[in-house]
Amino acid sequence: MKRAVFPGSFDPVTLGHLDIIERALPLFDEIILAIGINLDKKYMFSLEERVRFLEETFKGESKIIVKTYNGLTVDFCVKEKAAFILRGLRNTIDLEFEKTIGQTNYRLAGIETVFLISSPGKSHISSTVVRDIKKHGGDYSILVPDAVPNK
Numbered sequence: 069m070k071r072a073v074f075p076g077s078f079d080p081v082t083l084g085h086l087d088i089i090e091r092a093l094p095l096f097d098e099i100i101l102a103i104g105i106n107l108d109k110k111y112m113f114s115l116e117e118r119v120r121f122l123e124e125t126f127k128g129e130s131k132i133i134v135k136t137y138n139g140l141t142v143d144f145c146v147k148e149k150a151a152f153i154l155r156g157l158r159n160t161i162d163l164e165f166e167k168t169i170g171q172t173n174y175r176l177a178g179i180e181t182v183f184l185i186s187s188p189g190k191s192h193i194s195s196t197v198v199r200d201i202k203k204h205g206g207d208y209s210i211l212v213p214d215a216v217p218n219k
């Protein structure tokens with residue numbers, strides 16, 4: 069069973085995440101969308117909302133499971149028997165950031181990170197931009213799946 073964990077804050081899930089997840093589906097038997105809980109971080113959407121947006125977006129997709137976790141991503145992968153971490157790359161800043169984490173996770177637990185480069189036209193999308201637009205009362209519907217309310 070090829071199982072991957074796609075870790076993130078998903079605050080909120082965007083069409084950029086969707087792009088990576090949908091293109092990764094043929095590569096794995098199961099993908100766990102894993103929302104990491106970081107008590108030091110302030111989120112715009114509650115944990116319950118972020119779980120609900122993911123579940124609604126992928127309802128009917130039997131290969132996708134939504135979970136939350138505390139602590140190290142590699143510890144969660146070991147617990148879930150997932151040999152792979154999935155991450156998306158938008159640009160060289162993402163690459164530099166992800167490189168050391170991926171190398172460290174491999175040394176810590178032998179877990180390989182599989183990187184997919186965002187599709188053309190998707191690399192400008194980020195949860196940060198969605199949150200900024202929301203904060204200023206703007207319309208962010210072209211950046212998120214239908215499950216995320218636009219107001």
Ligand code: ADP
Binds near residue numbers: 075076154157190193
């Ligand atoms: P984190 O807080 O861990 O960065 P995010 O929810 O922001 O979590 O992102 C989770 C993953 O999705 C990361 O690998 C990130 O690079 C990827 N990602 C986010 N937006 C895009 C996008 N537009 N194209 C490709 N990958 C993306």
